[in-house]
Every structure is written in structure tokens, then in C-alpha cells.
Amino acid sequence: xxxxxxxxxxxxxxxxxxxxxxxxxxxxxxxxxxxxxxxxxxxxxxxxxxxxxxxxxxxxxxxxxxxxxxxxxxxxxxxxxxxxxxxxxxxxxxxxxxxxxxxxxxxxxxxxxxxxxxxxxxxxxxxxxxxxxxxxxxxxxxxxxxxxxxxxxxxxxxxxxxxxxxxxxxxxxxxxxxxxxxxxxxxxxxxxxxxxxxxxxxxxxxxxxxxxxxxxxxxxxxxxxxxxxxxxxxxxxxxxxxxxxxxxxxxxxxxxxxxxx
Numbered sequence: 001x002x003x004x005x006x007x008x009x010x011x012x013x014x015x016x017x018x019x020x021x022x023x024x025x026x027x028x029x030x031x032x033x034x035x036x037x038x039x040x041x042x043x044x045x046x047x048x049x050x051x052x053x054x055x056x057x058x059x060x061x062x063x064x065x066x067x068x069x070x071x072x073x074x075x076x077x078x079x080x081x082x083x084x085x086x087x088x089x090x091x092x093x094x095x096x097x098x099x100x101x102x103x104x105x106x107x108x109x110x111x112x113x114x115x116x117x118x119x120x121x122x123x124x125x126x127x128x129x130x131x132x133x134x135x136x137x138x139x140x141x142x143x144x145x146x147x148x149x150x151x152x153x154x155x156x157x158x159x160x161x162x163x164x165x166x167x168x169x170x171x172x173x174x175x176x177x178x179x180x181x182x183x184x185x186x187x188x189x190x191x192x193x194x195x196x197x198x199x200x201x202x203x204x205x206x207x208x209x210x211x212x213x214x215x216x217x218x219x220x221x222x223x224x225x226x227x228x229x230x231x232x233x234x235x236x237x238x239x240x241x242x243x244x245x246x247x248x249x250x251x252x253x254x255x256x257x258x259x260x261x
Contacts, residue, residue, distance in 0.1 A: 062209065062215075063213040067201050071199065083157075091211045093134065094207040096233075099130050107155060112146045118133065137235045138233035154172075193205055214232070228240055
């Protein structure tokens with residue numbers, strides 16, 4: 001077995017799920033073979049896998065304030081109501097949100113909230129687990145202005161997590177077994193997308209839609225782009241201006257008071 005053999009196999013893979021699973025299984029298998037002494041040290045970290053570019057899609061559409069209100073209203077009383085509110089109030093990447101533990105959340109006396117983002121949840125070489133954030137700029141503390149509804153939801157969820165009648169779970173969005181965070185794919189497909197259809201929201205609603213919606217609302221409400229970039233973990237404002245700002249106002253409204261002479 002040589003690096004060339006493994007590289008040839010890796011190049012033949014197609015599809016994101018196939019690439020990710022093959023990488024995980026192959027690394028675990030090779031690690032086991034090395035650990036058992038059946039093969040010598042293998043440089044599998046040098047194997048280059050194809051980058052999945054996707055099938056192409058339309059630009060993501062953020063939700064309006066009315067649509068966000070409909071969605072949040074539907075989840076009133078749901079066990080993950082606090083988590084869904086948090087996604088729309090911070091614009092966090094889903095991996096960052098799933099990795100949050102109760103130690104990362106601070107509720108201040110004025111009902112403002114500080115969220116320490118320092119890790120992400122996703123596929124690692126050893127299976128699903130915590131890993132580094134996307135980049136150094138992603139390590140941050142996000143500020144949520146005084147929001148009594150979310151503060152109360154978070155405090156209630158935290159108190160319930162300490163209930164003596166169920167297994168304790170440090171994650172703020174635990175699965176039903178309280179052993180790890182929820183599965184993001186199931187959450188997107190079986191919750192957000194289905195609920196959006198029931199509510200008559202025709203947009204493709206995913207966890208990333210919450211991020212787009214948050215950033216677009218920040219820009220629409222005149223929060224300086226540099227501060228928005230800090231809040232959501234962008235390196236600079238270029239992505240904010242390029243991707244999100246164009247979703248804020250339609251063309252006619254933007255040029256309503258425009259004049260050359």
C-alpha cells in the first residue's frame with residue numbers, strides 16, 4: 001500500500017458525503033493498521049481529496065422580519081426554542097452554535113447576552129466532535145443587545161439541563177439522549193424546511209439562512225459593517241458588502257431619493 005495507491009482512490013471520489021465519509025473511514029483504518037503494527041507509519045495526512053464544489057444554486061435569500069417572526073412563533077414551547085432564537089440573534093455558523101456549552105453563555109443583568117465562540121462541532125478524523133473554528137477571526141465574543149425573551153429562554157433551558165431527573169448535558173442544543181449536540185442535517189430537513197413550507201415561506205430555509213438573515217438585518221438597521229464582521233467572525237467587511245448588503249433593499253427603494261442634478 002503506497003501513498004500513490006491511496007491518492008488514486010481519493011481522486012476517484014465524488015459527492016460531498018462520499019468524500020467526507022471515505023476520508024474518515026480511511027484515516028481510521030490506516031491509523032488502526034499503524035497502531036497494531038501491521039503497517040509502518042503512513043503519511044495519510046498528505047492525501048489530497050477532491051474539493052466538492054456543489055451542483056450550483058441560486059443565491060441564498062434572507063428572511064424578512066415578518067418571516068423570522070412567523071418562524072420563531074411556530075417554535076414557541078419547543079424544546080429547542082432557545083437555540084433557534086439564538087441562531088437568528090447572532091448569525092453564528094451552525095457548527096459554532098452546536099459546539100456551545102452553557103459555560104459559553106453569559107446573561108447580564110440588563111438581559112443582554114454575551115456568547116463566547118471558540119470552537120466548532122463537525123466531522124473530525126475521529127468522528128463527530130469539537131474542532132477549531134473556521135479561522136482565527138472566528139474566535140470571538142458575540143454581543144446580543146437586551147432581549148428579555150431570549151434571556152428567559154436561555155435561563156429556562158439552562159435550569160432544565162441541570163434537572164436531577166435527566167442526564168446532564170453541557171451542550172445548549174442537546175440531542176434527545178442528552179449525549180451530544182443535535183444532528184444538524186436532521187434539524188435542517190425535518191424541522192426548518194418542513195416548518196417553513198407549513199408557514200407558506202417559499203424560500204429555502206436552512207440553518208445558514210439564519211446567518212444571512214441576521215447579517216442582512218444588521219446592515220438594514222445601519223449597524224457598521226466592521227462591527228457586523230466582528231460579530232459573525234468574518235475576516236473583514238468585503239464579504240459583508242459583496243454577499244449580504246445587496247439583499248437589504250430593492251433597487252427602486254435604494255434610488256428613491258437619488259438625483260444627478
